[in-house]
Amino acid sequence: MIRIVEPTFSEEEKRAVLEIIESHQITRGRWTQTFQEEFARFLGVEHCFTVCSGTVALFIALKALGVDKGDRVIVPAMSFMATIDSVYLACGEPVVVDVDEYFTMDLNQLEDAVKRYSPKVVMPVHLYGGMADMENIMFLADRYGFYVVEDSAQAHGAQLKDKKAGAWGHIGAFSFYASKNVPMGEGGALTTDDPEIARKIKQWIDFGEHPAFNVRITEFQAAIGTLQLRKLKERNERRRAIAKKYTELLSEHFKTPKERPHSYHVYHLYTLMHPERERVVEELGNREIDARVYYTYLLHELRNAEHLPTPNAERFRREVFSIPVHPYLKDQEVELIIGTLLNSVSSGKIV
Numbered sequence: 001m002i003r004i005v006e007p008t009f010s011e012e013e014k015r016a017v018l019e020i021i022e023s024h025q026i027t028r029g030r031w032t033q034t035f036q037e038e039f040a041r042f043l044g045v046e047h048c049f050t051v052c053s054g055t056v057a058l059f060i061a062l063k064a065l066g067v068d069k070g071d072r073v074i075v076p077a078m079s080f081m082a083t084i085d086s087v088y089l090a091c092g093e094p095v096v097v098d099v100d101e102y103f104t105m106d107l108n109q110l111e112d113a114v115k116r117y118s119p120k121v122v123m124p125v126h127l128y129g130g131m132a133d134m135e136n137i138m139f140l141a142d143r144y145g146f147y148v149v150e151d152s153a154q155a156h157g158a159q160l161k162d163k164k165a166g167a168w169g170h171i172g173a174f175s176f177y178a179s180k181n182v183p184m185g186e187g188g189a190l191t192t193d194d195p196e197i198a199r200k201i202k203q204w205i206d207f208g209e210h211p212a213f214n215v216r217i218t219e220f221q222a223a224i225g226t227l228q229l230r231k232l233k234e235r236n237e238r239r240r241a242i243a244k245k246y247t248e249l250l251s252e253h254f255k256t257p258k259e260r261p262h263s264y265h266v267y268h269l270y271t272l273m274h275p276e277r278e279r280v281v282e283e284l285g286n287r288e289i290d291a292r293v294y295y296t297y298l299l300h301e302l303r304n305a306e307h308l309p310t311p312n313a314e315r316f317r318r319e320v321f322s323i324p325v326h327p328y329l330k331d332q333e334v335e336l337i338i339g340t341l342l343n344s345v346s347s348g349k350i351v
């Protein structure tokens, strides 16, 4: 089976885990400190706080920005359910908008929704590893006065112009779940440049002015995350090389993913589209190639949320599927995937 995700570790992770056991410092130690410092430096931000998951990072981000009963939070129609669930958990009211040709928040609709709903927070998602239109979203944030939380769970190292995902908004939220480009098993982080926001985040993490959860990670997770982070650049480059090959050889028959101009896509997932998606995915499965649909649902349908019309997301949802693009794919596996896809549609070109 060619798996769609393949977290891969080496001797140094094993050694680090053993050293932690022997040191008896299994939580709140130097690895957690090191990860926070290295991740902040990697993104070019002042503050990074690790937490136990991406969902918790999104929830704390919203609470730190003051989201409470009735506050509107705008999210895109296509994402993992945690994006919208974090809004409900924070007692906010989500409003769902459509996505653009890059699978990220549609800017024109965003402006309409902002005028209509006066949101406290807008939460773009860098879906599949491709950047949302952060420059214009931040422009609207200044103009209309809302906060921006970037759901960067799928975008470690992605970049638009001179800034990385998680460094554009008031807060960046990350996941280090096992399938992510930086895997810890489970884990998350919040990033910010703003000292006051950093102080508020801390209140949710370190027990402070109000009741809070324990959301810490262990030293094991932090060590694995740190060592994985050090390999991220090289791994993202390999993902991009595989994606380039897919796009070159498949775009005549499939709608292949587009890269936003001036951006660096990190291909957490390589997601393409075909009107006969079910048949194509089945044929991939028959050849032991793990292809999956991310996501079968739209966020407003899943949670019956307030929304604007979402024609793009509705079409994409019927046609999208993702194929393996992880950095440990062998060249022959990439060729097998391409060959299988081309065979599955040999009867006609996409229009």
Ligand SMILES: Cc1ncc(COP(=O)(O)O)c(C=O)c1O
Binding pocket: 052, 053, 054, 055, 056, 079, 080, 082, 083, 125, 151, 153, 154, 174, 175, 176, 177, 187, 188
């Ligand atoms: C876009 C997005 N947001 C949020 C999350 C939530 O992260 P976690 O699973 O670590 O809670 C994930 C991934 O799982 C995700 O893909």
